[in-house]
Amino acid sequence: MHMKILQKDLKHGFLKVKIDSSEDLWYLESIIEQSDVVSGMTERKIKIGGSEEKSKISRINVFLKIKVEKISFEDTLRVSGIIIDGPEDVPKGEYHTFSIAEGTTITIEKNHWTKYVLKKLEEATKQSAFYALIVAFDREDAIFALLKNNGYEVLLEIKGDVAKKGVDEKKTSFYKEIISKMKDYDEKYSFNSIILASPAFWKEYLLKELDDDVLKKKIILATCSSIDGGTINEILRRPELATVLEKDKSSKELSVVDELLNAINNNNAAYGMRDVKSKIDSGNISVLLVSENLIKKARADKTYSQIELLMTQAESLNAEIRIISSEDAARKLDGLSGIACLLRWKENYGKQNYEP
Incomplete structure (x- = not known):
């Protein structure tokens, strides 16, 4: 579930990775930049045959190396540029x-x-502790699975006793059993998210039986075609999973931004380029927070080197660097110019006047 580094030699500017999930593509969009060189096996149309009349177009897999000019991300990540190396029958200088x-x-x-790219790479490959509960069911069967960084573990499979008569009564009893197991697992793991998946409308029916408002807030609904051995893998390919991962990340980032806001009220933080630079110059910094929106704007404006310098200096002081990218947390930080820091020691002065 995390990007795999196959080879790494950053001293010579070289990194080889394998994409393991759709989330990796989101990270790669930030890691790959214009003028980078990207290489690998790729599909390309090539003319096969002699004369123009007799030649035909065929799609083949070839190894190509391009100098990047454009990056776009929709269903797939598309990286475009000029070919600088490849087989003899693929002309250099063409676009791919x-x-x-x-x-x-x-x-x-x-x-x-850059520091920003290295932080994104670290984030993409880091095996931080993550747990979510997947509950997949219909009116007869239920599967409980623990979603972890490195895959999932089936915790329990149960069967409901559905007879032709009294179906509604049996169904309600089965739902109560599922809800009871959900509560037990949530007490044990304290999930941030629970994915509730079913064919048809069974999940909505179960949700009506759930009277625990705290548990309800954790639930994300998903759809699966059936309940069998392939159900969990089917759910892992659903877009709802990306929502769960983002929700976990957002919770952590909101927490550190809220900590920053409290610290500002207690004169234990600074924000804005000028004041953050002043704290770094004096060594009074424990955490540097930078909005990804600010970084993207600075990269587009060719002013990113200023932020890179602050990140390098903060790192030399053993300060933690946090890139804030989730929507709510980034919006709050953007309201404070997009860059801020928590201090190592409290300075006694009046509330600062913000200057970017």
Whole structure:
């Protein structure tokens, strides 16, 4: 479930990765930049045959190396640029687009790996503790699975006793059994999210039976075609899973931004480029927070080097660097200019006047 690094030599600007999930594509969109060199196996149309009349177009897999000019991300990540290396029958200087999806292996070469890119790479490959509960069921069967960083573990499978007569009564009893097991597992793991999946409308019926408002707030509804051995893998390919991952990340980022807001009220934080730089210069910084929106704007405006310098200096002081990218947390930080820091020690002065 995390991007795999196959080879790494950042001293020579070289990184080879394998894409394991759709979330990896989101990270790669931030990691790959214009003027990078991307290489790997890719599909390309090639003319086969002699004369124009007799030649035909065929799609073949070839190894190509391109200098990146454009990156776009929809269902797949598309990286386009000029071919700088490849087989003899593929002319250099022509345009080519890599379509990067799950299972793709590519190599990225850069002249300089910035702090921001390295943080995104760390985030993409880090095995942080993550748990969510998947409950897949219909009116006769239910599967409980624990979703973890490295896959999932089936915790329990239960069967309902549905007879032709008294179906509604048996169904309600089965739902209560499922809800009881959900509560037990939530007490044990304290989930941030619970994915409730079923064919048809069974999940909505169960939700009506659930009277626990705290548990309800954790639930994300998903659809599956049936309840069998392939059900959990089917759910893992659903877009709802990306929602769960983002929800977990958002919770953590909101927590650190709220900590920042409290620290500002207690004169234990600074924000804005000028004041953050002042704290770094004096060594009084424990955490540096930078909005990804600010970084993207600075990269587009060719002013990112200023932020890179602050990140490098903060890191030399053993300060933690947090890139804030989830929507709610980033919006709050953007309201404070997009850059801020928590202090190592409290300074006694009046509330600062914000200057970007």
